[in-house]
Amino acid sequence: MMSNFFILVKNNCLVFIGSLKGRKSGKTITAAAIMGLVFLMIGFSFVTSAVGQTSALNDAGVPELSIYMGVTNALTLGILFGLMRSANAPVSRDAELLLSMPLRRVTIVCSKIVSQYVFDAPLMIAIFGSTVVAYYVIANADPGLLLRGLILTLLLPMIPIALSYLLGAVVAVLQRKFKMTGIVTTAMLMVLLMGYMFMNFRSSSILASIEGLGKSDALGIIEKFAPLSWLTHFVLDGSLVPVICSLSILVLPFAAGVLLFSVNFGKQRDTYKSGKKSLLFASRSPRAALLDKEVKRYLACSIYVFNTAFGPMLLLVGTVVFLVMGPDAILRNFPPEVLAVLTNDLIYALLTGILCFFAVMTATTASSISLEGKQLWILKAHPIRTADIFWAKYMLNILLIVPVSVLATILIGIRMRMSLPAIIGMTAVPVILSLYTAFMGLIMNLLFPRFDWTSETAVVKQSMSVMMSLLVCTGSAVIPFVVFYTVLRQSFGFLGLCAVSIIIFGLLTAGSFLFLKTKGKRIFESLY
């Protein structure tokens, strides 16, 4: 007979699979097939990248760096996952149900932790496990290294678990203390993520300069950051100090996280309560009220902000870096053979391409209808025009990216001493693409809505509408660049590219807006 522990783990897995499948059986097979394909592609890309990287570093005479890179990559994604999970202040929705049953508390808590491990381990195996095996085969390493590498592969998932439990406990405290928990949590996690990205960028930039270094200098990179060095040496030589230090950074935070999770499991979460007595009665137009509601909904959901505000934030940071460093200092980092072919027009086109990338990455609308969830009745039972509901949703998207994009383009244009028509062209292209992205996101969400979610993550990160929107908008964004550089490049310069982009994006935007006004409206009205 199956023990309670295994019954609970099995149930957690079934709940997870069920949450991916959704409710409508008709769409389940397609959704499952696409999800499966995406997971396979991601796994395959991790494995091929690990093999390619190890092979290249082996050819450069420093295969040991592949283990270092593997650890860095696995930790980057693990930490990102941990941060994302803690943004939701993880709560076990079934805690009361499980604690009311004849089950030991320790069994329930252990089943939750093991289930989380089962969900996280495949990612670590794909990234780090494949690197270890590739290193073992390509560099003819000893079996002891393979064994240590595989042990570390199995231990690495403890980091995202520890991080999500520890930060989850902090988020729970924030929820009790602050009214705007969403904003506070998001700000805290953004700072943590930016900090980690900065560290990661520094280690990557060191690695980029490997060609000019001798072997000892190249291997010296491993020693730059102690925790990464310990984990790398855990695998490479298995000496005592790195092993003890590695186990400490893996086990101690995990133990603390598990302890906090166990103590808080099933506890009633207190939420912020206002002591203010006076009430504020503000009167606005229905559109303004809808937009205000969208903004508040957006800011309250950390995972939503995390997923969509990162583009505008990076764009701002990138612009500041560009303005401070100047184009000449940036261009010096390019190899001479690239600089030889870089014309002004090509540089402007590259910058426009980068701005278009940020426009496509910022699509709040792709999940905004699904996020209405069980509250959709409020919009549908009140005398609100569908056009106004759509307006509020795409305005949030536009307000998030367009002002930042316009500001960034103008500043970059002035710093690059571009002509006025070129600045106008470079400003207009990403702005029109932002409008198209906002409209297309809404269309995709109308075509692939999901209201039966229990976690916002399922909508913001794992829903079909978000994936399809990203796919369609990225595909559309590439069209003018391809058309221009294959057909028109010889006859027209950068302004020609802008004209082609404006025409193509303009037509796509008009088409998607027309779709929203007609079929989109009918689809929304039939949703419930």
Added chain:
Amino acid sequence: MIVIENITKTYTGGKVAVRNLSLTVEKGDLFGFIGQNGAGKTTTIKAAVGLLPFEAGEILIDGHSIRQDPIACKKLIAYLPDNPDLYEALSGIQYLNFIADIFRVSKADRTERIGKYAERLELSTDLNSPISSYSHGMKQKLAIISAFVHDPQILILDEPFVGLDPKAAFALKTIMKEFCEQGKSIFFSTHVLEVAEKICTKIAIIKNGELIACGSTDEVRGKQSLEEVFLELTDDE
């Protein structure tokens, strides 16, 4: 004020939830709609407020068709669902301001109405707190206040007493009676037969999607209690 004419609603998969149902709610009616679980009460109510499309029949709200002119209908009614899921990211007062904005209620009117109903349902002190901190009963009270914010002509309520404490339930019953005394109408579903018998002027009983009794409370129950009539009519044996 509400005319439901021969509506039929079939869900995907072929289940007929409501079959050829007709009823009329007139001015001043406090109309109770009762039936077993799954009888079709919520489906009828959702169709009446324009949330669910139906394949046959017509629903008129004060002469406006809910299918042809949903916005005009929704301006006249207030709807309270059986389990009001509200915007958890907003505070109680922010939610009420949102609803008032949608109905273009002036600042003076919303201040007066919100103050009045929040006082009666004892929610005034919690309106600045986020809805996410509310209990089920508090959310129900907030949804009730929001229903009165625009001074509707018709109230359509699905199980309005669920989750309310006895004091709030009493307050709501009083508010409902006062509302209908002003010549306005209420159409509501309930499982609590004692409440229906006590406050309703008209009652309809639905079974398996079909209306099996409809009329004034006295006509429906005759000389028996409403509970006896209900059990008799809904008994499958």
